[in-house]
Amino acid sequence: MSEIAIQAPTKEMTVTDDxxxxxxxxxxxxxxxxxxxxxxxxVHKGERIVICxxxxxxxxxxxxxxxxxxxHQQGQIIVEGTELTGxxxxxxxxxxxxxxxxxxxxxxxxxxxxDNLTLAPIWxxxxxxxxxxxxxxxxxxxxxxxxxxxxxxxxxSGGQQQRVAIARSLCMNPKVMLFDEPTSALDPExxxxxxxxxxxxxxxxxxxxxxxxxxxxxxxVANRVIFMDEGQIIEENEPNEFFNNPQNDxxxxxxxxxxxx
Amino acid sequence: xSDQKPTHKLGEHPDWAPPSITIGAVGWxxxxxxxxxxxxxxxxxxxxxxxxxxxxxxxxxxxxADWFGTNRDDCSREGACWIYIGFWFxxxxxxxxxxxxVWRINFAYALLVVAAIPLFVPSFxxxxxxxxxxxxxxxxxxFYLFVGGSFGMEHVETPLWxxxxxxxVISVLGIVASLPIGIVLALGRRSDxxxxxxxxxxxxxxxxxxxxxxxxxxxxxxxxLFLPEGMHFDKLIRALIGVMxxxxxxxxxxxxxxxxxxxxxxxEAAEALGLSYWKTMNLVIMPQALKLVIPGIVNTFIGLFxxxxxxxxxxxxxxxxMIQLVGTNPDWLGFHIEGxxxxxxxxxxxxxxxxxxxxxxxxxxxxxx
Numbered sequence: 001m002s003e004i005a006i007q008a009p010t011k012e013m014t015v016t017d018d019x020x021x022x023x024x025x026x027x028x029x030x031x032x033x034x035x036x037x038x039x040x041x042x043v044h045k046g047e048r049i050v051i052c053x054x055x056x057x058x059x060x061x062x063x064x065x066x067x068x069x070x071x072h073q074q075g076q077i078i079v080e081g082t083e084l085t086g087x088x089x090x091x092x093x094x095x096x097x098x099x100x101x102x103x104x105x106x107x108x109x110x111x112x113x114x115d116n117l118t119l120a121p122i123w124x125x126x127x128x129x130x131x132x133x134x135x136x137x138x139x140x141x142x143x144x145x146x147x148x149x150x151x152x153x154x155x156x157s158g159g160q161q162q163r164v165a166i167a168r169s170l171c172m173n174p175k176v177m178l179f180d181e182p183t184s185a186l187d188p189e190x191x192x193x194x195x196x197x198x199x200x201x202x203x204x205x206x207x208x209x210x211x212x213x214x215x216x217x218x219x220x221v222a223n224r225v226i227f228m229d230e231g232q233i234i235e236e237n238e239p240n241e242f243f244n245n246p247q248n249d250x251x252x253x254x255x256x257x258x259x260x261x
Numbered sequence: 262x263s264d265q266k267p268t269h270k271l272g273e274h275p276d277w278a279p280p281s282i283t284i285g286a287v288g289w290x291x292x293x294x295x296x297x298x299x300x301x302x303x304x305x306x307x308x309x310x311x312x313x314x315x316x317x318x319x320x321x322x323x324x325x326a327d328w329f330g331t332n333r334d335d336c337s338r339e340g341a342c343w344i345y346i347g348f349w350f351x352x353x354x355x356x357x358x359x360x361x362x363v364w365r366i367n368f369a370y371a372l373l374v375v376a377a378i379p380l381f382v383p384s385f386x387x388x389x390x391x392x393x394x395x396x397x398x399x400x401x402x403x404f405y406l407f408v409g410g411s412f413g414m415e416h417v418e419t420p421l422w423x424x425x426x427x428x429x430v431i432s433v434l435g436i437v438a439s440l441p442i443g444i445v446l447a448l449g450r451r452s453d454x455x456x457x458x459x460x461x462x463x464x465x466x467x468x469x470x471x472x473x474x475x476x477x478x479x480x481x482x483x484x485x486l487f488l489p490e491g492m493h494f495d496k497l498i499r500a501l502i503g504v505m506x507x508x509x510x511x512x513x514x515x516x517x518x519x520x521x522x523x524x525x526x527x528x529e530a531a532e533a534l535g536l537s538y539w540k541t542m543n544l545v546i547m548p549q550a551l552k553l554v555i556p557g558i559v560n561t562f563i564g565l566f567x568x569x570x571x572x573x574x575x576x577x578x579x580x581x582x583m584i585q586l587v588g589t590n591p592d593w594l595g596f597h598i599e600g601x602x603x604x605x606x607x608x609x610x611x612x613x614x615x616x617x618x619x620x621x622x623x624x625x626x627x628x629x630x
Contacts, residue, residue, distance in 0.1 A: 048595075068528050096535040106530035110548050110628055119544060120534035165530075172534060228333040 004191050006216045011203045015223055018045040020176055020207050021066060026075035028035045028061060035061050036072065037231040043176075050218040050239075053228035054254060059211045062228070063178045066209070067098045074114050080175060096124060096259075099169030103181040105161040107153035113140070114149040117171045125172065130173070139167040143197050158192025163197055177201065179210040215259060219243060227251045292334065321384040322602070333593060346603050349587040353603075356423015356578055362415055365406045366426050368370055373399065396437070419497040423578040430497075431579065438505040439565065440558070443512025444551075448542060450517055461513070468510035473568055481575040500572055508565045515557040519550030527625040546577040552626045559619035565610045580604055 021043040029035040035058050043049060051059045064070040068084050068091045078092045079083045108116050117136035121127040124142060127135070140146040143163040145156075153161055162182055169177060179198070183191040195217050202208060202221045210220070218225050218239055225242040227235040227250075235242070235251045243259075246252045269275070274580040277302070287589055294304040299390050309366070325340025336342035407430070410416035422430065449461030468476075482501040488494060523546055531541040573582035584600040587593065 067533055069533065092535055092537060095533060098533075100530075100533040102526060102530060104524075106524075106525055106526035108527065108530070108545050108549075110552065110626070120536060123540050124535040153555060154628060168534070 004195060004214060004216050006214075007188065007196055007199055008198055009203050012022045012221070013046065013048065013202055013205065013221075015047050016045045019043070020045050020047070020080060020090045021209075022076070022078040023062075023066075024076040024078075026062075026065065027074045028065065028070065028074075029059075034167065035231050039075070039233060041212075041226070041233065045204050045207055046225060048202050048211065048222045049226060050222040051209065051211045051226045051228060052176060052213065052215075052218070052254070053234075057228040058231040059228045060180050063100075063180060063209050066101055066176075066178060067095050069100075071092060073248060077220050092191075094130075096205045099172060099174035099177045101162070101165050101169055101177065101179045101182045103150055105153070105158070105185075107161055107165055107168070107209070109153050110231045111152075112149070113145075113151055113153065113156070114152065116164060117168050118167070121171050129225045136167070136171055139170050140164075140172075142200070146191075149157065150221070157190060157246055158186045159193045160192045162186065162190075166194070166201070176207045176209070179208065181211050181213070183212065183214055211249045213258065215243070227254065229254070262434050333596075340597050341602070342596055343599065345599050348593070349584075350586055352424060353580065354424045355426050356583055358417060358426065359415070359421070360410065362417055365409070365414065369403045369406045372402065400434075418464075419495055420534060422497065424551045424583040427497075427572075427577060428566075428569050428579040428581075429624060431501060431569045431572060432500055434570070435504045435508050435565050436562050439508035439512045439561070442509035443516050444547065446513035447520060449514035450513065451520060454538040465510045465513050468507050469514070473504070473507055473571055474574060476507050477571060477575050479503070495576060496575065500575060500577060504569065504572075506567070508561060511548065511561050511564075512558065515554050515561055516550065518557065519554035520546065522553050523549050537616070552623075555619050555623050555626075559615055563615055566611060566615070567608060580607060 010223055016054075017040055021041070023039050023041040026036055027034070028189065037237075039062060046258060051063065053059050065072045065084075066079060072084075080097055082090050082094055084090060084094060108119070111119065114133060114136055117139065118129065118132040121132040121135065129195040137146060137149065138181065140149055143166060145160055145163060148156060148160060148164070153164070156164065166177075166182075182198070183194050191214070195214060198208070198210070198217065201220055207225055210217070210222075222239050225239050225240070227231055227246075227248070229250050235246065235248045237247075246255055293300075295301050320342045323340075325337075326449055327336045327340065327342050327344055330336065330344040330349070333342070333345070335344055351363070353359070355366060358366065373395075376391065376399065378393055380388055380395075385391075405411060406414070407422070408419075409418065446461050446465055449457045450465065452458050452461070477500055480503040481496055485494065527545055527549065528541055531545040536544065568582040569579055572579055573585070578586055582603050584604050588597050588600050
């Protein structure tokens with residue numbers, strides 16, 4: 001995979017000791033298939049974690065468990081002190097604080113860009129419409145497409161749609177952002193505009209977990225890279241060590257395949 | 262190879278108008294009606310069939326028709342006798358509703374039209390409140406107007422209701438009630454909760470599996486047998502409930518078709534933003550699903566509108582029933598054709614309006630590109 005040139009972060013990004021997400025002995029099965037095997041992971045406030053691995057390794061499933069788009073069957077997931085259980089109140093509480101960006105954007109095609117952004121603040125946070133629209137416009141400025149506010153998702157390019165999707169998540173003022181292969185469905189020239197937004201977000205101290213194959217992003221932005229295979233965390237390290245000095249054979253094989261061209 | 266020099270530089274070629282023959286009426290005729298020998302033959306054949314069928318109908322319905330008069334002797338019998346429709350107009354429109362009380366029906370019609378007009382004005386700001394009035398306030402007002410018995414209005418029993426009025430009461434109530442019930446059933450059928458799912462499937466399959474005639478017979482003949490002695494339940498209400506539940510089952514399957522067409526990512530995105538199940542459905546999934554199935558919904562509405570004519574078999578005289586009834590009047594025998602043509606015309610007007618409105622709605626709600 002080719003590496004996209006990333007704008008280098010200008011600010012120093014700091015990690016605190018506050019625990020944001022804690023996964024303890026998490027298991028999950030799809031029917032007979034054991035998709036997550038004993039996942040143990042602690043994410044601190046301000047961390048930027050990149051998760052990579054071959055397809056089918058369970059990386060998407062893992063981050064989807066964090067806002068319970070997937071249900072885990074064993075172990076504990078604690079987000080900001082609230083444990084994810086069958087209790088819907090807990091689930092909704094956590095979803096308010098955890099933003100998510102999807103591979104296929106998943107914007108609401110029947111709503112204008114502005115309405116896409118204000119929907120959740122108005123209906124979940126009970127924010128007055130005017131205020132929600134102000135917040136939304138500020139965020140659209142930040143992702144550099146305020147002029148598209150009145151358009152519909154179908155009228156935007158893929159890169160613009162993904163930036164809107166990021167802005168939509170940010171409207172809820174989340175404490176953590178999960179990215180599930182945010183650039184995989186984009187044309188090469190659009191990947192950069194999305195990654196730039198993500199870099200800026202990291203600079204502002206957002207806690208991020210990102211499933212991606214953009215190794216350039218991992219090298220410049222992540223403070224930790226996690227490699228998963230067959231439902232397990234095989235290796236985790238800070239990016240320099242991870243790329244230059246991988247320990248596990250499977251990691252080496254994966255990196256050789258992904259970086260060879 | 263052509264010796265001609267290129268007339269424009271690379272990348273600077275302007276737009277040219279298309280060749281004139283492909284656009285305009287002449288172009289259309291050439292492309293669609295005369296493009297091949299077979300097409301020419303079919304065009305001529307259709308022209309001949311139209312020549313054979315249309316002029317006699319126009320002759321009968323308009324040119325030779327009798328429009329003015331007061332009794333059957335005024336009819337020349339060369340063409341249609343529309344005097345017949347005019348003579349029985351009140352019965353066809355209102356059934357046996359008392360003459361002095363007909364203003365109540367007309368007033369309700371007028372109120373509906375006046376209240377509904379602002380909904381079509383784009384700049385009108387209180388559409389939400391008006392819709393609430395139309396869905397809750399209006400039916401209550403209409404109920405008191407039609408039934409009477411209070412506010413100094415004479416009580417009019419439902420067996421006196423009839424004609425187009427009855428058709429509209431049954432079909433509008435059926436249409437308005439079947440959509441929400443159908444939506445709930447469709448959601449229930451896709452639910453993860455086994456009991457809810459089983460109940461919804463059972464309900465839908467039961468009502469879809471029996472003919473409407475059976476439903477109406479059961480409501481009028483069988484149902485009263487189960488009621489305790491002396492308890493009376495209006496026949497019209499029983500038929501109404503039957504029609505509602507019957508069309509709700511059909512509506513549920515139409516709506517479910519729309520729900521299945523919405524990608525899973527939409528639900529996931531909404532849930533990831535913290536929207537609850539009902540908010541996700543109301544704000545994200547249903548608006549998209551319903552828009553997709555507008556043709557199916559309107560299809561069901563139109564079907565229901567015409568199916569209301571079946572209430573004739575349980576002794577309710579709707580538009581068609583009333584026309585059949587007045588056709589048996591000894592003074593006016595032999596005018597069945599005029600009656601049925603008129604009924605068909607009225608039904609067609611309503612169904613075609615619904616169809617046109619749905620097309621307008623589809624265009625208005627179109628946001629994809």
